[in-house]
Amino acid sequence: MGGGILILLGRFFFFLLLLAITACRPQGPRLFQLATLPEGNICRIAILPFRNETEYISGSPMVTRIFSTQLNQRGNFSLAQEGDIFALYQQLHIRPYQEPELEQLRIIGDRLGVQLIIIGSIAEMTDTGGVEQKKPSLEIKVDILEAKTGKSLWTTYHSRHGDQFRKFMHFGMVNSSTELVKIVSQEIIDKWLHEGMAKCSEQQK
Amino acid sequence: MPLEDLSQGRNGVNSEVTSYLASELGKKGMFVIPQEDIISFMAHNRIRWVGQLNSYHISQAREELGADLILLGSVTQKATKPLITLGVTLYLIRTDDGQNIWSNSSGLNLDDLRRILGISEPETIDELLPLVASNALEGWPENLNAAMGKLPVLEIETAFLQPKYVRPGQLVSCAIKLRSDWQAGDEPKVIVKIGDHEQRQMTASPNRNYEISWSGQGIDGRYPVSLLLLWPSGRMKESYIGSYFVDSQPPRITLDLKGKQLQGSLAFRDKIVIIPRMLRREQLSNWRISIQNEAGQEVRKEDGEGNMPPSFTWNGNNRQSQQTEEGYYQAVLQAWDLAQNLSTTTSEKIFFSRTPPAMILEAKRDDQEMHVDLQHEGKTPLAFWKLEMRNYKGELLKIVQGDNLPAQVNLPLSVASIAEGIECQIVMEDLLGNKTKKNIVDLVQLTKPKEVLAEGTTGENEFENDKWVAEF
Numbered sequence: 001m002g003g004g005i006l007i008l009l010g011r012f013f014f015f016l017l018l019l020a021i022t023a024c025r026p027q028g029p030r031l032f033q034l035a036t037l038p039e040g041n042i043c044r045i046a047i048l049p050f051r052n053e054t055e056y057i058s059g060s061p062m063v064t065r066i067f068s069t070q071l072n073q074r075g076n077f078s079l080a081q082e083g084d085i086f087a088l089y090q091q092l093h094i095r096p097y098q099e100p101e102l103e104q105l106r107i108i109g110d111r112l113g114v115q116l117i118i119i120g121s122i123a124e125m126t127d128t129g130g131v132e133q134k135k136p137s138l139e140i141k142v143d144i145l146e147a148k149t150g151k152s153l154w155t156t157y158h159s160r161h162g163d164q165f166r167k168f169m170h171f172g173m174v175n176s177s178t179e180l181v182k183i184v185s186q187e188i189i190d191k192w193l194h195e196g197m198a199k200c201s202e203q204q205k
Numbered sequence: 206m207p208l209e210d211l212s213q214g215r216n217g218v219n220s221e222v223t224s225y226l227a228s229e230l231g232k233k234g235m236f237v238i239p240q241e242d243i244i245s246f247m248a249h250n251r252i253r254w255v256g257q258l259n260s261y262h263i264s265q266a267r268e269e270l271g272a273d274l275i276l277l278g279s280v281t282q283k284a285t286k287p288l289i290t291l292g293v294t295l296y297l298i299r300t301d302d303g304q305n306i307w308s309n310s311s312g313l314n315l316d317d318l319r320r321i322l323g324i325s326e327p328e329t330i331d332e333l334l335p336l337v338a339s340n341a342l343e344g345w346p347e348n349l350n351a352a353m354g355k356l357p358v359l360e361i362e363t364a365f366l367q368p369k370y371v372r373p374g375q376l377v378s379c380a381i382k383l384r385s386d387w388q389a390g391d392e393p394k395v396i397v398k399i400g401d402h403e404q405r406q407m408t409a410s411p412n413r414n415y416e417i418s419w420s421g422q423g424i425d426g427r428y429p430v431s432l433l434l435l436w437p438s439g440r441m442k443e444s445y446i447g448s449y450f451v452d453s454q455p456p457r458i459t460l461d462l463k464g465k466q467l468q469g470s471l472a473f474r475d476k477i478v479i480i481p482r483m484l485r486r487e488q489l490s491n492w493r494i495s496i497q498n499e500a501g502q503e504v505r506k507e508d509g510e511g512n513m514p515p516s517f518t519w520n521g522n523n524r525q526s527q528q529t530e531e532g533y534y535q536a537v538l539q540a541w542d543l544a545q546n547l548s549t550t551t552s553e554k555i556f557f558s559r560t561p562p563a564m565i566l567e568a569k570r571d572d573q574e575m576h577v578d579l580q581h582e583g584k585t586p587l588a589f590w591k592l593e594m595r596n597y598k599g600e601l602l603k604i605v606q607g608d609n610l611p612a613q614v615n616l617p618l619s620v621a622s623i624a625e626g627i628e629c630q631i632v633m634e635d636l637l638g639n640k641t642k643k644n645i646v647d648l649v650q651l652t653k654p655k656e657v658l659a660e661g662t663t664g665e666n667e668f669e670n671d672k673w674v675a676e677f
Contacts, residue, residue: 062282065256065279068308072307073308078305081257082256175314176312178310
């Protein structure tokens with residue numbers, strides 16, 4: 001009788017533990033493949049300024065630039081210069097927080113000689129701080145568009161908090177937004193590479 | 206290049222981190238171009254933004270500064286409260302081909318560096334900087350290969366193509382300013398390619414400006430426009446400039462009216478709703494709707510830019526917000542599409558009436574009965590009428606109602622005392638809701654003379670009309 005209760009209690013605590021583990025486990029990026037990526041090797045990509053929907057003032061340049069560093073590093077892609085994109089935005093009268101229209105996307109794609117255009121938006125971005133010393137958080141959506149048509153091919157959502165990386169006590173936690181943006185970007189790019197986006201080789205460039 | 210400091214807002218510069226990185230790269234055996242030369246280069250080339258460079262300026266840096274590589278970057282975070290934090294992102298650009306050959310980013314916060322009892326923890330940004338810089342420079346390329354190709358400089362400085370929508374025969378203009386200079390004899394032909402086949406050479410003006418205008422002909426549709434550069438060597442470069450639309454068709458619009466059907470035409474008293482329906486969906490540049498009377502005079506108008514509202518409402522008032530006269534009106538809608546094709550749509554006739562029904566009442570009597578003859582005078586048919594007769598005590602003697610006139614109401618004198626008088630109340634309402642209400646204190650007084658009671662008349666009897674409130 002006593003043994004049975006112990007087994008029941010054991011099962012109950014095991015279930016609680018399982019629930020706690022699965023509930024806290026961070027989710028990976030959610031990728032929606034609306035169409036297949038263009039055939040052949042993709043080497044040249046333009047990353048347009050991310051649209052910032054938060055109150056984090058420097059959110060757009062920060063996320064855009066860190067995402068670029070990671071895409072360049074992990075996929076070896078040839079990225080269009082931010083200065084060239086900025087010049088085209090000025091020519092086409094696009095404000096940095098505006099999403100270009102289809103026709104403008106085609107002009108940008110053609111002028112920069114890119115096969116893909118990456119455009120994103122920041123839905124949530126906070127830094128360490130506050131009374132509770134909250135860790136940074138980031139939620140972004142990144143779209144891969146076909147430069148020739150402006151058509152959306154892949155859409156990715158990802159969200160992370162700095163304390164999701166805790167290993168023991170305060171160890172492992174991500175405490176700066178820069179690091180969190182870097183990790184989120186890496187996870188998204190790794191997902192893309194895993195799902196079939198091919199890296200670019202030095203010869204292909 | 207100086208690092209942009211995003212923590213300082215728009216176009217902030219961080220010279221401390223820039224200097225520190227310059228000294229670290231010097232230790233790696235690289236020759237770093239002095240900051241004064243960089244500042245002078247930026248001023249000479251009118252570079253107003255740090256943290257980014259366009260392809261043209263990258264090639265100029267190679268030419269003017271002799272730079273093989275450019276390190277661009279930004280300070281993404283710099284804060285002392287609540288905890289000291291520093292973040293940087295760096296790109297290394299090869300000036301030969303404008304490729305980013307290396308990039309990295311790093312950020313640290315005091316919480317990342319907590320030590321037992323806080324011993325040797327950094328307390329200032331300056332103490333945190335070496336750690337962040339060391340992390341950021343991790344993976345710095347050992348083998349800095351020469352470029353594989355030539356820098357693809359963005360050759361178009363400005364490009365205008367206008368207007369976006371044209372009617373057949375209307376002029377389309379294209380103006381281009383190119384960035385590159387070519388040696389004499391190596392200048393390319395500058396051509397615009399319209400659609401798939403048509404090509405036209407552009408006229409050159411000083412300072413590498415080129416322009417051309419042409420008449421937008423052909424079947425309706427979208428025409429892509431590209432710029433072609435053709436060098437004497439046979440080399441060719443094509444860049445997409447934009448597109449324009451030829452549109453020869455005016456918008457096709459019908460007007461639906463929501464009102465009451467009355468004797469074959471629409472009629473209203475309070476308001477009429479006019480719904481424009483586009484038979485072919487397209488964007489409008491502007492529109493104008495007016496209400497015209499039978500003489501073609503405009504009594505009311507409204508206009509706007511862009512697409513029309515889903516519906517318009519007219520309450521019978523003119524532009525001075527005064528009630529218009531009873532009669533027939535028409536709504537006239539003019540709409541211009543983006544190519545300025547004009548369409549004019551005229552609605553069916555609308556009858557407007559806010560006049561209360563006019564009535565003619567005649568009372569007679571003989572020895573046995575009192576006879577009341579009721580007639581209606583007005584353009585709008587009646588919806589109903591009601592007549593009540595009461596004695597001096599207010600007791601109901603007779604009530605009659607109907608929906609058309611003329612009619613005769615007879616009251617036997619056996620039920621009423623002529624000497625005490627007979628009060629009569631008549632209510633009439635037409636199909637548009639216009640109402641007339643009349644109260645005759647003593648009907649017996651009317652039995653001798655014939656009286657015509659119509660709109661606006663005053664008699665010795667009390668005559669009460671409803672008050673109509675204008676509401677356009």
